[in-house]
Amino acid sequence: MAASIRKRRCGGHALAACALIFVELACTGGATPPEPQEGTTDVTMENSRFTPENVTINRGERVRWFNAESGIYPIPHTITSGDPADNNEGELWDSGSMSPGESFTQQFDEVGVFEYFCEFHYRMGQMRNATVTVVEPQPQP
Numbered sequence: 145m146a147a148s149i150r151k152r153r154c155g156g157h158a159l160a161a162c163a164l165i166f167v168e169l170a171c172t173g174g175a176t177p178p179e180p181q182e183g184t185t186d187v188t189m190e191n192s193r194f195t196p197e198n199v200t201i202n203r204g205e206r207v208r209w210f211n212a213e214s215g216i217y218p219i220p221h222t223i224t225s226g227d228p229a230d231n232n233e234g235e236l237w238d239s240g241s242m243s244p245g246e247s248f249t250q251q252f253d254e255v256g257v258f259e260y261f262c263e264f265h266y267r268m269g270q271m272r273n274a275t276v277t278v279v280e281p282q283p284q285p
């Protein structure tokens with residue numbers, strides 16, 4: 145009798161463990177974001193949006209984009225400089241197609257506001273007019 149109760153308890157634990165693993169996979173899609181890096185600002189691509197859409201960095205620093213899409217379909221994105229309306233697409237940089245789990249890093253050595261978009265999704269009115277603003281580093285007080 146006691147043995148049968150113990151067995152049932154074990155079954156319950158196994159089920160709980162399965163549920164936990166499932167939740168974890170659903171949240172991350174199995175793709176692990178890269179470790180944070182000094183002088184690198186991270187932008188995530190998820191649900192066909194850039195988060196955050198606008199970042200400000202110091203001249204000489206980097207932006208790293210990570211494709212964190214985790215849905216049933218592996219949605220690719222691009223990080224393409226410029227804007228389709230300005231005929232300057234990809235003049236400064238172009239990541240090419242990035243699958244979920246991939247990242248792309250770009251260093252910015254000039255001050256200015258740099259627009260970018262995703263070649264695959266800007267027509268949906270999303271993933272367009274995102275910006276990297278590069279400023280002159282301020283001396284530390």
Ligand SMILES: [Cu+2]
Nearest residue numbers: 221262264265
């Ligand atoms: Cu896209």
